[in-house]
Amino acid sequence: MKKRGFSGVRPTGRLHIGNYLGAGKNYVAMQDEYDCVYCIVDLHALTTLADTDKLQSNIYEAFLDLLAAGIDPQKAVIFVQSHVPEINELFTLLSMATPLSWLLRVPTFKEKARMHPQNVNYGLVGYPVLMAADIVLYKGEVVPVGEDQLPHLELAREIVRRFNEHFGETFREPQAKLTNFPMVVGLDGKDKMSKSLGNHIELAATAEETTKRVMSAVTDPTRKLRSDPGHPKACNVFKLREHFDPECITQLEEDCRMARIGCVDCKRALAEAINCDLAPLRARRISLAANPEYVRQVMLDGAMKAQVIARQTLDEVKSKMGLI
Ligand code: ADP
Numbered sequence: 001m002k003k004r005g006f007s008g009v010r011p012t013g014r015l016h017i018g019n020y021l022g023a024g025k026n027y028v029a030m031q032d033e034y035d036c037v038y039c040i041v042d043l044h045a046l047t048t049l050a051d052t053d054k055l056q057s058n059i060y061e062a063f064l065d066l067l068a069a070g071i072d073p074q075k076a077v078i079f080v081q082s083h084v085p086e087i088n089e090l091f092t093l094l095s096m097a098t099p100l101s102w103l104l105r106v107p108t109f110k111e112k113a114r115m116h117p118q119n120v121n122y123g124l125v126g127y128p129v130l131m132a133a134d135i136v137l138y139k140g141e142v143v144p145v146g147e148d149q150l151p152h153l154e155l156a157r158e159i160v161r162r163f164n165e166h167f168g169e170t171f172r173e174p175q176a177k178l179t180n181f182p183m184v185v186g187l188d189g190k191d192k193m194s195k196s197l198g199n200h201i202e203l204a205a206t207a208e209e210t211t212k213r214v215m216s217a218v219t220d221p222t223r224k225l226r227s228d229p230g231h232p233k234a235c236n237v238f239k240l241r242e243h244f245d246p247e248c249i250t251q252l253e254e255d256c257r258m259a260r261i262g263c264v265d266c267k268r269a270l271a272e273a274i275n276c277d278l279a280p281l282r283a284r285r286i287s288l289a290a291n292p293e294y295v296r297q298v299m300l301d302g303a304m305k306a307q308v309i310a311r312q313t314l315d316e317v318k319s320k321m322g323l324i
Helices: 017-029 042-046 055-069 086-095 100-104 107-115 127-137 147-167 207-215 236-244 246-257 263-289 292-320
Strands: 004-009 035-040 077-080 142-144 175-177
Touching: 004 017, 004 127, 017 055, 017 142, 017 147, 035 055, 035 292, 042 055, 042 127, 055 077, 055 263, 055 292, 077 292, 086 127, 086 292, 100 107, 100 127, 100 147, 107 127, 107 147, 127 147, 127 292, 147 175, 207 263, 236 246, 236 263, 246 263, 263 292
Parallel strands: 004 035, 004 142, 035 077, 142 175
Antiparallel strands: none
């Protein structure tokens, strides 16, 4: 029997190349070898989203991005988290097996609480429990995620261990699966590429938008003049070219160190390489967007398939916990 792969993406906007290189590529690659379940985790978005006016369109856009990236609904289950309400029940049940102290020491919680002291809601503290519930509701064993999610996944493993100890062996401890680019730095050259920081390139951006964004990217901060030798290993644009332009990277490294190429030309080449790499995805996205009935149908079918798994798990959990 194939192992179950599970992962989720928050609908906080369209997906960016960090999501794609850090996790999405594995979503697609895993479809044949694993029995995959992927979802748009809209409830997670509510933990930080004060304004929900755009939530429905963000869900739809992120769903389109996943399909355009190559998720095949014939191979993988793809759906929207809240369309399967069993998640709420499992979230409540798992929260009974999770010490509050574990949640209060999660670094991302502390960081978000520091940044938005006026919006430290109960759901935000429970975010890792909801994430653990997502994974185990669908009996996920292998979880493709970016490096930033590893602490949350570790916590999910602890919750699973504790649940199993208390109520008997029920879940496998989920394992992370990283891509070869598990942490994509944003165009500012310092922070994680992220929608909320505005340092990203959307998968669905046009070629022109992409070029404009790439041309604004920060390169080697020590290289002030075109004639200064560059330090490719300290340059985020070089790192992205390693991924998008692998065949010319040895030559580029030398040219940069010898100041034979300037940052502007290097960025122009990166923009071209990204546009070329993403062209098929973007073309698929345009044709999917022209067929919203199909996309809605995939969403409905996905939720129906996911619910079958979810109900089975929930019955098992309720029986283990003495509820039935
Ligand atoms: P975001 O962080 O952009 O709000 P999500 O939290 O929904 O996106 O992340 C969806 C997936 O993309 C997760 O597996 C996450 O680890 C991965 N991911 C997000 N940003 C990056 C990044 N800059 N580099 C690598 N992976 C990332």
